[in-house]
Amino acid sequence: MAAAVVLLLALAVALLLARAAWVTASCYYLTPARIRRILAGQGVRGPPPRLPVGDPRPGPALAARSPAGDMGSLSHDIVGRLLPHYVLWSKTYGKLFVYFYASEPRLCLTDTDLIKEFLSSKYAHATGKSWLQRQGTKHFIGGGLLMANGARWSHQRHVVAPAFMADRLKGRVGHMVECTRQTVRALREAVARSGNEVEIGAHMTRLAGDVIARTEFDTSYDTGKRIFRLIEELQRLTARSSRHLWVPGSQYFPSKYRREIKRLNGELEQLLKESIDRSREIADEGRTPSTSPCGGRGLLGMLLAEMERKKEAERRAGGGNGAGGLGYDAQMMIDECKTFFFAGHETSALLLTWAIMLLATHPAWQEKARSEAYAMVEAKVALAMLLSSFRFAISDEYRHAPVNVLTLRPRHGVPVRLLPLRP
Template identity: 40%
Template sequence: MWGSLALALAICVFLERICRSGLKLWHMRKLEAALRGQGLKGPPPIFLAGNVVEILFRREAVRNKGMDGISHDIVAHVSPDVAAWSKLYGKPYLVRWLSEPRVVVFDPDSIREILSKQFDKFEKSEQQLEFVLDFIGAGLVGLNGNKWSHHRSVLSPAFHTERLKAMLSSMTKCTEKLVEKWSRRVGQAEGLETEVEVQQDLKRLAADVISHTSFGSNYEKGERVFQGLTLLGVLLVRCFHNSWLPFFRYLPTKLNFQIWKLRREIDGTLLSLIRERRIAAAKLGERSSHPYGSDLLGLILEEGETGGKSVKFPEQAIVDECKTFYLAGHETSSSLLAWALLLLATHPDWQEKARAEVQQHFPNGVDDGETLSKLKVVGMIILETLRLYPAAGEMNRASTHDTVLSNGIKLPRGTGITIPILSLQHDPELWGPDANEFRPERFANGTTKACKHPNAFLGFSFGPRVCIGQGLAVMEAKVVLAMLLQNFSFRLSPNYRHNPTVQIVIQSFTGIQLLVQKI
């Protein structure tokens, strides 16, 4: 009897979801027709899959081929679909991501409306949130509306400049281990240059930094979280290739079982860390100004539980925020550092300028957070690296209201929006004829004056949803680059093959091989 009832309930749920999906598909077709009625053109979609299959096929084809020589004109290589379709169909153009119609927007004024002026009318789309929730849960990246506002207000104090400076010691200690490792390798080469695959070493360094700055003395457990999230990302990408199949993510497949098990293990590790901190804080009571600790987890717990907010964070919310900052802090930082070293290796004049600046302000090692702000040349190099090689090649939103953009396009409620960050930051009409060249001096007066439009740089986005970890990322990049430049010089290895591609973030598909020499 109970088995029959369970089967009947399962069938009802399945039919209800089929009906809901059918209604959603019909609504999306109406949206697409309204957009095409305004003259928007785009590639012909495939039923259910939309243009996703062609996008993935185009990107895989160029990734397997690689680039001929070293050029920073990488839009057609990293985003071949954007490069080809914007020429064929114009700017903006229309694509379908699975069932969702998306307008690919290139106009900086329209982008400013989406991210700033009318940001409350544009949120993460349902399809985008599904992937984020599967990966890192309902942290800042996976929230919309009032929930996002609450999390943002609770977490912001943890990223104030003064609190970040307390993490300087952890950053320098982690970087010292990398300096020692590379010094041993150079020493084995008897003082000559030695080839180092810096991308993997910098990934490990970024994981070490975020483990220490996030979890303090419990960084070993933090490293287990990092390893789990790395594997989870690989599994979810495999799952994504089947996302055009209805309900694939809910089916009892071997891949899904692996994902579910790994997610439970990651959450369990983080929950144990949180509960350990709460027990320790209860013992300290009011005897400490920071009973939960001064690392990132401690600051999140302090703000989430004692920050005077009307709604405190439940355990799962803190777990999801930890995963969010762990992934963002690791992937984006390692990508930025690896590309920065590549650019310095191929531009020895800027490498010498940066080294001279570091030696001037830090003759005895990087030991003062206040002085980091004086590294102007290093700061310009970081921004130019983020322009040429941003961590994210694109950003997606969905309209929550019927909206009209400054370019006259009417966006019905539910329309997807894609902002092609990489294409925007390489656009000669915005950045000049040298848009694909490494010229850090363009940022001498900040990001808003670096090109023809004040909002064409999206390295950290802008508006109310600007990256909350921007200060932490820049601080880490300055510390690591300063310490590496104090100890080593870099040249490009003849074994390096330029092949930037999207693997969660934009990174080199075949690694970055540099010749490293001790100074």
């Protein structure tokens, strides 16, 4: 009897091991080989993968061509420095090639027409973020818009897109101007304190962070600072911990990075939950947050409204999933907040930082941009003051005769009647 039990247990273990071996072989060897054969039949080739790792990272020869030190001069030709393996593979295999990261095939496109076609809606089922990408950012931005695929991506994009429409962005201009004034004051103080040299990146990061925190999330400056500090730490640790995701089961291995990520993520989610609860309380009381320049209808307000719509749909469906599994729950709300706190300030901060670098490199561009900026600001201020003082009406003497004299001008001027609003 005991021998039979031992035999059954041994058989069960053997079957489990055989299944694990088959799944591993299929995932890391058989499926990639089949994909390579299919693509090769269509004329798409690439470097042979070193499974299970995938295609090798740049070796010593490529590293020698791409030094880790500073560039000798300011140059826009940086692709060979950042991605030397892509440069080599594109020269070897052409503009369209495939390589593997672990078991995942990655198709590299450089033809703009092909990229547009591939990103069109008819290929939505085939595009999106891979398992490795989503696993690598699981505790960073979770299931937010950047990591969503298919129907879920379409739904989330539909929900958040109105927050970034032109008419809504216009309503945030006043706050953006105020945030920029604060940054200018901080830069003036920095120059007075330590001379003319200032590291501009940190100031641009604070500026972009302040704008996104206050306009879209009704969050105080201090809370926003804590959130961005945690996001920056999570970003750094996530990049390190993701290097070994190609190892099967590595997501379950304990490590100091994962422990720290878990701690920071818990702290970040608690801060975001407090901000969400505060906004919900304000919405329930029918008040408008004093920090919001757009009537409390920033991105967070829209996400809360979508969450309430899902709850209402579920109630009408008798407790079922009235949103078809695509609506926002508490965790999805937090993930979306993390996504836009990160993406909303990171992209803008880097854009401003690189733009200032380019302007600092080309003084002639500065003068041109400065004159254009002065003209725009002057026009807006003048119009604002005139509109607050007068009502305008076109004169009976006006004759409409626009002419092109380098610029478009009224041939006979624009006579108007001014009606003072206040005596």
